[in-house]
Each structure stands twice: as C-alpha cells, then as structure tokens.
Amino acid sequence: MKNPYRFGAFRLTSPYGERVDPVNGSVKDFHAGIDLVGIDTKEVVSVSNGTVLRSRMVTDKNDPTWQWGNYVSVLDPHGNTIFYCHLEKRLVEQADRVHVGDPIGIQGATGYVTGPHLHLEMRNGIETFDPADYLSIENRVGVYGKIEVPDVYTVKQGDSLWSIADKYGLDLKELIVINGRERNNTTVTGWNLILKKTPAAAIEKLWRDTIISDRGYWLSNYSKYKNVGNLLLAGAKLHVKGERCKTPEEGISALTRMGLLNDPDFWLAHYPEYDNVGNLLRALGGCRTE
Numbered sequence: 001m002k003n004p005y006r007f008g009a010f011r012l013t014s015p016y017g018e019r020v021d022p023v024n025g026s027v028k029d030f031h032a033g034i035d036l037v038g039i040d041t042k043e044v045v046s047v048s049n050g051t052v053l054r055s056r057m058v059t060d061k062n063d064p065t066w067q068w069g070n071y072v073s074v075l076d077p078h079g080n081t082i083f084y085c086h087l088e089k090r091l092v093e094q095a096d097r098v099h100v101g102d103p104i105g106i107q108g109a110t111g112y113v114t115g116p117h118l119h120l121e122m123r124n125g126i127e128t129f130d131p132a133d134y135l136s137i138e139n140r141v142g143v144y145g146k147i148e149v150p151d152v153y154t155v156k157q158g159d160s161l162w163s164i165a166d167k168y169g170l171d172l173k174e175l176i177v178i179n180g181r182e183r184n185n186t187t188v189t190g191w192n193l194i195l196k197k198t199p200a201a202a203i204e205k206l207w208r209d210t211i212i213s214d215r216g217y218w219l220s221n222y223s224k225y226k227n228v229g230n231l232l233l234a235g236a237k238l239h240v241k242g243e244r245c246k247t248p249e250e251g252i253s254a255l256t257r258m259g260l261l262n263d264p265d266f267w268l269a270h271y272p273e274y275d276n277v278g279n280l281l282r283a284l285g286g287c288r289t290e
C-alpha cells in the first residue's frame with residue numbers, strides 16, 4: 001500500500017467516480033479524485049518518486065484550478081501526474097525531485113472546500129484514473145493506512161537499516177542499538193532484526209536464528225523470572241549461532257566479555273533457581289555478535 005500520510009491512518013471520505021444523488025438516484029457529478037482526511041497526522045507525503053511540476057496557489061477564478069487552492073503536482077516515472085490539493089502549506093517547489101515518503105505539504109482547506117481534506121487526483125495525459133487503485137486501497141469510504149510494525153523483520157535484498165527504519169517509522173539510532181549494530185551499519189539478507197524492544201520480539205528473533213528452539217516456552221515463562229526479559233533482549237544483539245558453552249558459568253562470562261551482561265553476579269547467584277535459564281545462558285554465551 002502507498003500511504004500519503006506516511007504511516008498514519010486516514011479516512012477516505014469521498015471515492016473516485018460518479019456521485020449519485022441519494023434521493024433520486026441520478027448521477028450528480030463525477031469526482032475526479034479521492035478525498036482523504038488524515039487521522040494520525042496532517043502531513044502529506046509523496047506516494048511516488050518523481051519531479052514536482054507545479055507547486056502553487058491559483059487565485060484567478062477564470063482558471064478552474066483555483067478550486068484546488070494550494071496544490072502540488074508530481075510527475076511520476078510512468079507518466080502519471082499526481083495532484084495533492086487544498087493544502088494548508090506546500091513544502092516543495094517546482095522542479096524539486098521527490099521520493100516516496102518525502103513531505104509534500106500539510107493538509108488544509110484552501111480553494112473550494114467545505115472542510116479540511118486532501119483531494120488526491122491522478123491523471124495520465126488528460127484522462128483521470130482511480131487514485132485508490134494506485135494506492136492499493138478500496139475506492140470506498142473507510143479507514144485505511146496504519147502500518148503494523150512486526151516484532152521481527154527479516155532483511156531482504158536491497159534493504160538497509162535506514163530503509164527499514166524509514167518504512168516502519170522507527171528511530172534509526174534506536175534500531176541500531178537494540179540490535180547491537182553500533183559498529184556495523186551494513187545489512188545482510190536474511191538477518192533477523194527486532195523492531196520492538198520487547199522480550200517477545202527478542203524471543204521471536206532468537207527462535208528464527210535457531211538460537212532457542214522453544215519459542216512458546218519462553219513466551220509463557222520469561223516474565224515469571226526477574227531479569228530474564230532483559231537477558232533475552234541482550235541476546236537479541238547476538239547474530240551468529242555457535243557451540244553452546246559447557247556450563248552456565250562459562251556462558252555468563254562469555255556474555256560479560258561481549259558487554260551484554262553488566263550484572264554477572266546476579267546471574268551466577270540466581271540461574272540455578274530458574275528453570276532452563278542455565279541452558280539459555282549456555283546457548284547465548286556460545287553465540288557471537290558479528
């Protein structure tokens with residue numbers, strides 16, 4: 001899905017196409033675009049790469065585009081022109097290059113409107129086409145658009161940490177820190193990265209990396225024991241599975257050397273009281289960060 005409100009939810013209030021009179025069923029007019037209202041944000045971003053053709057406000061009422069108020073049009077690489085209309089504020093200028101997700105403007109109520117919304121119109125040549133189809137949403141009134149952030153993301157070819165952070169609206173520095181990637185800003189296809197700093201996300205990652213084998217056990221048990229959630233989050237910084245350490249004590253000292261445990265004495269004292277945590281320490285201690 002392409003989202004003109006970046007990651008936020010929005011409401012489609014008026015679909016593309018013929019508007020039918022609810023009383024007598026006759027066709028009232030043709031709506032050449034879709035009307036959208038941002039729910040989480042009013043910032044409108046580009047849904048395509050391309051070049052800004054126009055960024056302006058027409059006030060001469062002999063020019064029918066005055067109805068659009070403040071508007072921006074962008075020519076995409078397929079020859080489609082995308083019009084973002086009724087903006088309160090325009091954030092690009094004519095001839096600017098834009099990419100998907102770049103700010104275009106702030107939703108507003110300029111031009112011929114009854115309330116604040118974005119009229120999004122698309123044309124190929126002089127023909128309009130259905131913008132809902134372009135966005136991969138339904139051309140009907142409803143709420144669309146919130147991007148669900150998964151617990152764990154498996155890196156695909158062409159991804160970078162930056163592009164992943166951008167796609168899900170995450171802070172890049174935070175993403176690097178929770179995944180222990182401070183020194184290595186490149187990505188490798190197949191890496192599993194946690195996108196949420198939660199023990200459940202860490203468990204999912206460690207399971208996908210085959211470092212732990214019983215995801216269900218840890219999901220239902222980690223919270224019973226003090227600090228095991230933090231131990232799992234520390235483990236999310238490990239990427240290369242290795243040989244298990246022979247003893248939990250060895251695991252504790254390996255994790256401490258890697259800078260992942262700052263309270264080894266706590267674990268030395270308490271792991272025997274916790275079911276399976278000794279095995280977890282052996283497994284994590286055998287892994288490497290790079």
Ligand SMILES: [Zn+2]
Nearest residue numbers: 033034035119
């Ligand atoms: Zn409209």
